[in-house]
Amino acid sequence: MTTLGDYLFVSGTLFAIGFAGVLLRRNVIIIFMALELMLNAANLSLVAFSRFRVSASGLPNYHAQVLVFFIITVAAAEVAVGLAIIVAVYRARRTTHVEDLNALKF
């Protein structure tokens, strides 16, 4: 049988992969995809907690699933706005490489 720890282990590993992507990659779009990985890792642990915390009536705890629904909605809106910003930056600077976008660097 799979335990709660297995799901948390997979979710934590996925989060660490996304975190490594944000730190290591230099392309804005890849960084954005790594952010999505981290969001989905959080969703996985929320759903796992929801399923392993069965209420007295024998149903999963649906509050966590409603929260996941909200997270997915916000993430979709975030992707739309973020990609529009990336397109605007690309129009102005002709690059998606974070090391070329250093106008704010001290």
Place this chain on the structure above:
Amino acid sequence: MPAPLFWFFAIVMLVFGALVIINRNPVASALSLVVCFLGLSALFLSLDAFFIGIIQVLVYAGAVMVLFLFIIMLLDLRAEERRKLNWVALIGGALVALALLAEIWSVIGRTKIAHQVLPALSSPRIDDVRNVGLLLFDQYNLPFQVIAVLVVVATIGVIVLSKRELR
């Protein structure tokens, strides 16, 4: 879901998640992300969260990834040319990520509830969508409407951002 199936989908998800950040070609990264999300949705189904699993496929593997591929095509990004790698930053970043991974693993290993096995539900067939919908429109009605406002604001914001010049 039997344990071998769980580990199969978990490993598929993690391998393709790693490929997202390993691939140099953005299109290959985006397609790996689609497979990663399909694996994740299988894990949601294994947790009896059918609604979330379907939403995951529709919203992420469908809409969001089409948006990503569309932007990659619009910007005409090719495999990035080999730049001089900054080894200090690369090794430092990898060390920080590995430290986070080790920390997460040790915390999960020491948590008592982590050994809990999957508890049985009242019936094998649960009205998943009905229960989520009741909670969403009853107890979480105000947050739901706030989310609607957020989506409208995001839509308007995207249109304003994509205009060529602002007047």
